[in-house]
Amino acid sequence: MKRSLLLIMAAAFISSAEAALAQAPIVIKFSHVVAPDTPKGKGALKFKELAETYTGGRVSVEVYPNSSLYKDKEEIEALQLGSVQMLAPATAKFAPLGVKEFEALDLPWLFKDEATYAAAMKGPIGKYLFKKLEAKGLTGLGYWDNGFYLASSNRPLIEPSDFQGLKIRISGSKVADRYYREVGAVPQIMAFSEVYQALQTGVVDGCENTASNYLTQKFHEVQKHITTSYHEHLQYAVIVNSKFWAGLPADIRAQLEKAMDEATDYTNSIAKKENDDALAELKASGKSTFHDLSDAQRARWAQAMRPTYRWAVGRVGQEVIDLIFTELK
Numbered sequence: 001m002k003r004s005l006l007l008i009m010a011a012a013f014i015s016s017a018e019a020a021l022a023q024a025p026i027v028i029k030f031s032h033v034v035a036p037d038t039p040k041g042k043g044a045l046k047f048k049e050l051a052e053t054y055t056g057g058r059v060s061v062e063v064y065p066n067s068s069l070y071k072d073k074e075e076i077e078a079l080q081l082g083s084v085q086m087l088a089p090a091t092a093k094f095a096p097l098g099v100k101e102f103e104a105l106d107l108p109w110l111f112k113d114e115a116t117y118a119a120a121m122k123g124p125i126g127k128y129l130f131k132k133l134e135a136k137g138l139t140g141l142g143y144w145d146n147g148f149y150l151a152s153s154n155r156p157l158i159e160p161s162d163f164q165g166l167k168i169r170i171s172g173s174k175v176a177d178r179y180y181r182e183v184g185a186v187p188q189i190m191a192f193s194e195v196y197q198a199l200q201t202g203v204v205d206g207c208e209n210t211a212s213n214y215l216t217q218k219f220h221e222v223q224k225h226i227t228t229s230y231h232e233h234l235q236y237a238v239i240v241n242s243k244f245w246a247g248l249p250a251d252i253r254a255q256l257e258k259a260m261d262e263a264t265d266y267t268n269s270i271a272k273k274e275n276d277d278a279l280a281e282l283k284a285s286g287k288s289t290f291h292d293l294s295d296a297q298r299a300r301w302a303q304a305m306r307p308t309y310r311w312a313v314g315r316v317g318q319e320v321i322d323l324i325f326t327e328l329k
């Protein structure tokens, strides 16, 4: 009698554990390296809100900002291993995956303005680049905008010769490496989370980034001169592990795609204003001196960095360059 009671209790325990398991939400860990108060930071939180609402809580999105879970290189490895499910790295950081074509987007003064950038990424280039990721077991879900780069150091950067001998932190792209070498600088790849300290201690002399990243990382507190050069565009590719994504129940995946499309539109709609506001705040802080380039000065930078275009063909391939230039014609 006692024994059968025990068996009944055990069976009840197992089935309630099974039910709990069935109801346990699917967890998506979304790791990124910037502050929550940036276009990407806000986009990730918007995705979380929409994904959890649309799936009625069947999915739980855990957002880890500020490299709190992984730094640049580690997060890509973590995605491949399945330790995180979603990332939004700068497209300059895909070379370690064996996808160099994204670096074509780092060519200096490639997009003349935000509208040109946005139109290009909606066209064949955006699709072509996502296709490259597929071969590596990754699925691209959207491109998130973060505007154009400023450049800075402790001396004014006005003419190409001002870069001579400066150690400049870059985020990962060999195309960026090349355009700095063209003006005599010494570029150095470094994880985003290490940049502030490297600037502060003089490990590097300067860097490039968007206004929202300068402000939230306090780069302006350790850089005396910032130039509004807008020489390169920063965009992210939101990516997931294809096996994980394909393994989701179809109804859940559809809701997540809807949440991602809306979070993408939201992020892209706020990016310009977020960066304009951040620039105003940086200027108002009085910590750095700001320099705007005249048309002639910008033309001299562009001219000096121009050999990068020819060099890049060997790095990224003619195909992606042709696609971009057909689009930009």
Ligand code: LMR
Residues within 6 Å of the ligand: 033, 034, 089, 090, 146, 171, 191, 192, 209, 213
């Ligand atoms: C950087 O490393 O400078 C950027 O990619 C950081 C980011 O994600 O905006």
